[in-house]
Amino acid sequence: MIVMKFGGSSVESASAIQRVASIVSTRLERQPIVVVSAMGKTTNKLLSMAACAVNGRRAEALEAMEELKRFHLNEAPHAADAIAGRFLELEEILKGVAALGELTPRTIDLISSYGERLSSLIVTDVFRTLGMDAMHLDSRSVIITDRRHTQAAPLFTETYPRLAATITPLAQSNKVVVMGGFIGSTLDGVTTTLGRGGSDFTASIVGAGVGAEEIQIWTDVDGMLTCDPTILTGGHRVKTISFAEAAESAYFGAKVLHPATVVPAVERNIPVLILNSRRPDSPGTRVIADRVPCRNVVKSIACKRDITIINVTSTRMLMAYGFLRRMFEVFDRYETPVDMLATSEVSVSLTIDNPKNLPRIVEELSQFSQVTVESDLAIICLVGDSIHDTPGVAGRIFTALKNINIRMISQGASRLNLGFVVSADDLRDAVSRLHAELFSDLDPDVFE
Ligand code: ASP
Ligand code: MG
Numbered sequence: 001m002i003v004m005k006f007g008g009s010s011v012e013s014a015s016a017i018q019r020v021a022s023i024v025s026t027r028l029e030r031q032p033i034v035v036v037s038a039m040g041k042t043t044n045k046l047l048s049m050a051a052c053a054v055n056g057r058r059a060e061a062l063e064a065m066e067e068l069k070r071f072h073l074n075e076a077p078h079a080a081d082a083i084a085g086r087f088l089e090l091e092e093i094l095k096g097v098a099a100l101g102e103l104t105p106r107t108i109d110l111i112s113s114y115g116e117r118l119s120s121l122i123v124t125d126v127f128r129t130l131g132m133d134a135m136h137l138d139s140r141s142v143i144i145t146d147r148r149h150t151q152a153a154p155l156f157t158e159t160y161p162r163l164a165a166t167i168t169p170l171a172q173s174n175k176v177v178v179m180g181g182f183i184g185s186t187l188d189g190v191t192t193t194l195g196r197g198g199s200d201f202t203a204s205i206v207g208a209g210v211g212a213e214e215i216q217i218w219t220d221v222d223g224m225l226t227c228d229p230t231i232l233t234g235g236h237r238v239k240t241i242s243f244a245e246a247a248e249s250a251y252f253g254a255k256v257l258h259p260a261t262v263v264p265a266v267e268r269n270i271p272v273l274i275l276n277s278r279r280p281d282s283p284g285t286r287v288i289a290d291r292v293p294c295r296n297v298v299k300s301i302a303c304k305r306d307i308t309i310i311n312v313t314s315t316r317m318l319m320a321y322g323f324l325r326r327m328f329e330v331f332d333r334y335e336t337p338v339d340m341l342a343t344s345e346v347s348v349s350l351t352i353d354n355p356k357n358l359p360r361i362v363e364e365l366s367q368f369s370q371v372t373v374e375s376d377l378a379i380i381c382l383v384g385d386s387i388h389d390t391p392g393v394a395g396r397i398f399t400a401l402k403n404i405n406i407r408m409i410s411q412g413a414s415r416l417n418l419g420f421v422v423s424a425d426d427l428r429d430a431v432s433r434l435h436a437e438l439f440s441d442l443d444p445d446v447f448e
Helices: 014-025 041-056 058-075 075-099 105-129 156-172 199-212 243-251 259-267 325-335 355-366 393-400 425-440
Strands: 002-004 032-036 135-139 176-180 184-186 192-195 215-220 240-242 270-276 285-286 300-314 341-343 346-354 372-384 405-409 417-423
Touching: 002 014, 002 058, 002 199, 002 259, 014 032, 014 105, 032 105, 032 156, 032 199, 041 058, 041 075, 041 105, 058 075, 058 105, 075 105, 075 199, 105 135, 105 176, 105 184, 135 156, 135 215, 156 199, 176 199, 199 215, 199 259, 240 243, 243 259, 243 285, 243 300, 270 417, 300 355, 300 425, 325 346, 341 405, 355 372, 372 425, 393 425, 417 425
Parallel strands: 002 032, 002 215, 032 176, 135 176, 215 270, 240 285
Antiparallel strands: 184 192, 270 285, 300 346, 300 372, 341 346, 372 417, 405 417
């Protein structure tokens, strides 16, 4: 058994779904279980019509709903009845939200669940018309979660036995089970969702529950590259990377895989493949639990743009305790995550990527320290699990960057990254020098 997950862009239209069908149909002997996201940008649209309805813009909400309905009918005319039925329900719910002027997280989940409920029905239907023995499964009957609406956590001890009992016999009798990602339900049957981007999580939970031999995440990129293609072209495909390394690159900008979503797969030692549904023959990237030995000390250069550094200095910090707590309480109060941190005896520098509350943060910090702010920066993060025990790495890196001003350095506690901050204007130049230094001679077992 394998789990094949197709994201929103892989199922965004009739022709995209045809592509998915042909990918699945050439892998039937591996007993695929198919998990799909909502079509294209459907989830965003559902959430915005809900917001419209609750804000008294009822007609606008219903018009947006009609448009989404036309889109689904247009891309999937065969499934017209099923689609119309779901939209009738959705219309009732939106009218209710508008009438009450109230939108609870529970109702948000109900509304946003329609994206995956529709796409999974449509994909099942297309598979069937092409002669596949496909069967739709309502994920809400097997993915059982707690009640934290919009961000629900699966209850594994409830979910795993249900998955094994329901899906395994179907897959083994060569039925192609198709289910929506992202959605689940509480023990008493109330619809929940796993958080935005949750379909990868569903795929990983399903894979773990049925003991799949592999989980395939089909997206629109060729897997992980040695550098971010939006910054530098000519990066090499990373054939294999460890979960720990993939997670580290994801924290720092690589959007390919959200680290938390693969935890169930890691725990059961199931490899996760990242594949491109527009180039299905490209072998993608394999993410595995074990270390991946590699001649190159760095496996990937991840970047994060729009970074701000806040420098906090206090002479009172010298020999004092409690300063860091006081400082972090400010970030806590304004719900602003801190990415990177460096301290000396009297000063702390830290980076944030969400400047929404920056003025208020600065104001509060200024009450007990001197604060300066630098913006238009970028983090470059080198990921590779032998960075820390290979002598001379820092020397090579900083020599390669010789004319570039490095604003902050952090060698993470995770033991597999080396990160630093440069000006946004220097980002491309810095990445290209590092890439030339680190990837001119490639380990053919790891890169292509
Ligand atoms: N459709 C959901 C979202 O857009 C889940 C997903 O695509 O993974 O967040
Ligand atoms: Mg997605």
